[in-house]
Amino acid sequence: xLRFNGLAISCELQPPFISPQxxxxxxxELRARxxxxxxxxxxxxxxxxxxxxxxxxxxxxxxxxxxxxVRALLEKGYAVTATIQPGADxxxxxxxxxxxxxxxxxxxxxxxxxxxxxxLAAAVAGCRAGVxxxxxxxxxxxxxxxxxxxxxxxxxGTLNVLEAARAAGVRRVVITSSISAMVPNPRWARDxxxxxxxxxxxxxxxxxxxxxxxxxxxxxxxxxxxxxWYSTAGEDQKWYPVSKTMAxxxxxxxxxxxxxxxxxxxxxxxxxxxLQPGLNASSAVLxxxxxxxxxxxxxxxxxxxxxxxxxxxxxLLLETPNASGRYLCTNGIYQFKDFAETVAKLCPGYNxxxxxxxxxxxLVACKDAAKKLIDLGLVFRPREEAIKDxxxxxxxxxxxxxxxxxx
Numbered sequence: 086x087l088r089f090n091g092l093a094i095s096c097e098l099q100p101p102f103i104s105p106q107x108x109x110x111x112x113x114e115l116r117a118r119x120x121x122x123x124x125x126x127x128x129x130x131x132x133x134x135x136x137x138x139x140x141x142x143x144x145x146x147x148x149x150x151x152x153x154x155v156r157a158l159l160e161k162g163y164a165v166t167a168t169i170q171p172g173a174d175x176x177x178x179x180x181x182x183x184x185x186x187x188x189x190x191x192x193x194x195x196x197x198x199x200x201x202x203x204x205l206a207a208a209v210a211g212c213r214a215g216v217x218x219x220x221x222x223x224x225x226x227x228x229x230x231x232x233x234x235x236x237x238x239x240x241x242g243t244l245n246v247l248e249a250a251r252a253a254g255v256r257r258v259v260i261t262s263s264i265s266a267m268v269p270n271p272r273w274a275r276d277x278x279x280x281x282x283x284x285x286x287x288x289x290x291x292x293x294x295x296x297x298x299x300x301x302x303x304x305x306x307x308x309x310x311x312x313x314w315y316s317t318a319g320e321d322q323k324w325y326p327v328s329k330t331m332a333x334x335x336x337x338x339x340x341x342x343x344x345x346x347x348x349x350x351x352x353x354x355x356x357x358x359x360l361q362p363g364l365n366a367s368s369a370v371l372x373x374x375x376x377x378x379x380x381x382x383x384x385x386x387x388x389x390x391x392x393x394x395x396x397x398x399x400x401l402l403l404e405t406p407n408a409s410g411r412y413l414c415t416n417g418i419y420q421f422k423d424f425a426e427t428v429a430k431l432c433p434g435y436n437x438x439x440x441x442x443x444x445x446x447x448l449v450a451c452k453d454a455a456k457k458l459i460d461l462g463l464v465f466r467p468r469e470e471a472i473k474d475x476x477x478x479x480x481x482x483x484x485x486x487x488x489x490x491x492x
Contacts, residue, residue, distance in 0.1 A: 163190050251345050260347060263417070421440070
């Protein structure tokens, strides 16, 4: 007993009052909590399983088109495994919605060279929902060894991806080819007068050969396939179309042989904001035009397309069960001179070349050249939007050099 200011304060501890119902109440509450925790764990496991069921693989996920495709997939709730070249920079992917710090691990980044079949197989494993093969070697400068740097990685890399997809039981492979697998083909206008270039058009390898690209030999690939490769000493080489054409043809041959569900998308010159830190080849077309280039791109031009439309089309082709074959992806077909005129109007601060003569001899203009995609519901952005978005991004990233506008 303590006394304080005359008050007596008891320090004895009183036993808590426990009613006969208390043990039952505690047991019930504990069971409820355990059930709740178990339910939460089960729900989390189910959500994780559902996420993995929607996991897809994107090769070249840190490139121009690949980055926008990864973003589009993440925004639609897909889990993505993005492959990159060993040592490549993919930091920007972590800033995409769902790209970094997400406990559900929606985005996984996997290093895999196109010629490293085991690494590609490891990346594709578990991606039964689909594979997007976007990666393909492309250089802004003429390659020192075209066979090693462009053709072999493009062709054998495509076969490695398809083999990995077949082994993993992937439902569909969407291959990002290019209009470079459709043009150059100067004979198209002669053989199909008045007909716009469409999915039946293939790049004329004989034309590439005539442009100082000469036949050199045959290289055996895996899976019983082979291809003819070329070497050149001339300046007028057209290596990228050769690599893309041979890669796509090899893909179709493999798909037919192994009954694999494959569709291809063939984008025209792809423009728009750059998510990646480096300059890509299609954006360089606009960059060079803004810097005064007089290149007409002759038989290598059909039109341009916004990169976001390409990404949307890729996802659309995965999700559309009856999609099949090739899909030209371009917001119209028109002369490069018309493109240059539009650029000059939208970007008055640059010295854009004015072409007075036809830049693509015999090219038939067409507003709905991508009719197959349009019929699937794809709505293309205006080419003006693609140009303005690309110029703003090039300018902001400092790729316009002394011709850069100061904002």
